[in-house]
Amino acid sequence: MTLNKTLTAVTQRIIARSADTRAVYLDRMRRAAEDGPRRAHLTCGNQAHAYAAMEGDKTALVAARSPNLGIITAYNDMLSAHKPFETYPQQIKDVARRNGGTAQVAGGVPAMCDGVTQGQAGMELSLFSRDVIALAAGVGLSHNTFDAAIYLGVCDKIVPGLVIAAATFGFIPSIFLPAGPMTSGLPNDEKAKVRQKFATGEVGREELMKAEMASYHGAGTCTFYGTANSNQMLMEFMGLHLPGASFVNPDTPLRDALTEAGTRRALEITNLGNDFHPVCDILDEKAFVNGIVGLMATGGSTNLVLHLPAMARAAGIILDLQDFADLSDATPLMAKVYPNGLADVNHFHAAGGLGYMIGELLKAGLLHPDTKTVAGEGLADYTRDPKLIDGVLEWHDGTGVSQNDRILRPASDPFQPVGGLKQLNGNLGRGVIKVSAVAADRHVIEAPARVFDTQEAVKEAFKAKELDRDVIVVVRFQGPKSNGMPELHNLTPTLAVLQDRGFKVALVTDGRMSGASGKVPAAIHVSPEAAMGGPLARVRDGDIIRLDAGAGTLTVTAAGFDTRTPATPDLSNNKFGIGRELFEVFRQNVGPSTEGAGVVV
Template identity: 55%
Template structure:
């Protein structure tokens, strides 16, 4: 093992000893020797099987067969989730052939960040993760199930399903992907149209045509944002079938993988003879493997929050310092938009997950001694699924990447670090994604320009007020302020300013996912401004230094002057009423800080 990976892993194990032991004792107590529904009364069981066929009733009341609960985030609006419409029926049939029974237990909400970007609904996006977790738990709480299948892909949905699943860590659980849509117009062309629109050089018709040529059919959006980062990370953690993340939605291979997932979850139940609960698969080493996968591919910064929350749900304590130290040792092996011009289809065609996992294992960057849904050892994930004579099988990956401009080897990485840096200083702690920054963009020292809304920044840009070197501060965007929306509207104007030769950076307690592109962006600032951090005392013209090489983020103002300043008073009423936001006040007020997972689910908060 690489010594840094080993050291950080051991530190996490030591730090988590008490909480991990308590979690394992909890799931051991919840385990049943025999069908879970055996604990139900006759009336309970009768209600649970009332809508089943006679054959299913006979199987379930006999207590001899496993019952698999299906949780789905299907809806027609999310292109990534639309293919799930037919999955429950397909999975039930596959599970029946394996000698088990399946019931659809719960649908969970699934919102699309692409639809809500810059809209009021975006302020519910992060909150939806915890709602999904609780909805998953409600469905599984009927105690009818011996295993579970989770159908989800996108931004908050997979983390929410994972949080809910880990609260039922005694159940064998498999995640079932659906795959990306075909590639649309090149990402570079799409970005150029967005920037032209921001400069007033393209109209709405041209912009809409470009967007609809990019997001054009069923399947996951093909850029490497949070949705595809989710898929890569949970496959790296051994929770999805090897090589299944980026197989297209339609076709025989995707159908066969979905069937196999149903059969496999039956096999790892108590009744299947190879009992393997999700709470044992998700351990300290698998969490590190997931982080390594994220860093080696320049994945979404949203996962820096989600993985902290997921780990905590399994009794594991990780923080941004762990991620930043791992990043110093992990080579960047992919160039996928927004960190390159290729999309996830190009990555998949170049060798995809199997080549990536093989390279990382070869370099000692991944733990091989882990449990996965297909058995012991991550080396199983160096195989590629394929159809041979109409049957699903796994074969060795190609000897090398089919396109080394998209997926390279550990011998010639794109960077010798993972592209994630922890920033710390008197303004607090935050993260910056450096995988698409040039050396000249790593250090910015400039006067602050203050906004409390991404919409106000756009107005200032249109008026020409930002045509200068500046550090743009967008504050009161954090979890407890307004639910921590993603601030994608900031990217085009800041990119334009940078392209015009200005030194520009962003500092915010909001989110940017992978959308910061080539603009230096200190995001997820903690503590957030509403909690009285120094961020709330910054005034126009204050000098701020952002140094992504050293990890420094400093407000260069005399401490005596700062002590004399009053904190800014935010006007948040408009972000707390309307579009359903008024119903989420209690959840929003109980969210932890970004480095603690921005989560409302844990009593200690």
């Protein structure tokens, strides 16, 4: 199949843009890989410390002729998605031992739940936790005793942080082992309706709590298609999972078999054997383009527009928002998973899932087929489904036909001809909007602005009925330098109520929205951010703003707008409480959202 012209052009543009930085990165990785097994360079004293507690494995470790796997785990039992990882290290160690290798927990990384911190002060640490995760993983791997790394992580900032670490240690192989989604509970659209009723006072906290607990009810990722499940999609499109591993439920025989298979594969691809697959070769320009296409075809999380550039930079690759925009225009939207539809990820997986989607996109010339993956050479492996037959894990050809065309459609007959995200440009700056869940008649909103500096002020105005009109709600000073760029998903029920009352409503902000946000038009990640004197700092109540997702524009009409003095609010309260003090160095050194809002790369 001939590759799509836009796919080819964007890939070549990225390669040219990244030529110098990628060459420096690869040279560094090659020289590190040439040193051979890491343990061989440690002194006897170094090694004795590393192996002191490894009863039964010391002989193999000292000989340094069998691979030693370093496990980086984001386990905690507050995140439902990470609870299954509690038993993974022992399982990995047992499998490694049976197959002639060894494994050690190299280190743990923090993993916060955005669902817990949503609308709370702790959310101001969320984006920066990605960089902390990368740093913590780096500390674990710095012991230099590992021939390959296994990463255990699922949710929002955890996978991007782990990928940044994996790229930094790109001279060794890396495999990501997922945990899978929880089984389906209360449908996400029913939960959303209860949230809106609570926002208007129609139901009380007891009914809200009942709905939330019925939706989030067990171990595994939340079942909507937000950032966590977008991460899992990304790992499969980029070849860091085993094929078909993303959406198998926890605590099932197939999930255990995939974990064991991932461990065996990690042992096979070290430089002690004949199938060396360092992750620096997997994380190339084509892999990142494939990941962006997957994001667009599935209508995935806007948070990945921040994370993908940060991950790429760790591998010497420079992505730009224009790359996302062009690939979105060339990629059909093939999936309808909540918040873009009523189905959850379990329904999506049953309908054919990622294997079907990858097969369709390959046939359409919308994916690079020749990428390296942890499974081998070529993305075609990822069109196959894992099956457990008589206790043996096998991969079989996946379905060639969608099992439910209300959830998953072929590339030739998609839900819409373009992807789920659009770039926005104009005199208010540069940002993005997720359009896959927004009704077509709301892709253009023109209305007077109402300006706020906090999300709490928006809620107060809503309760006072000051927003019962056509309005574009501007929430500024929410960028990475202001307060860590928290998600503003807590505003979704409020804005959705206004929209359901028949008003034209949109959000414009230099902050983020959750990967689960959908039906209210939201221009997010607007850069330059207001705290840096960006245009949002000059907007006043009543200015007419036009958000045009079709044209990709975000503009304001106001006399003398360019010469206004930018607002400068007091941000001192953002620096203290709930650990904020520890992150001042991050706020001072963070990059712009258009480049991934990174600190460590």
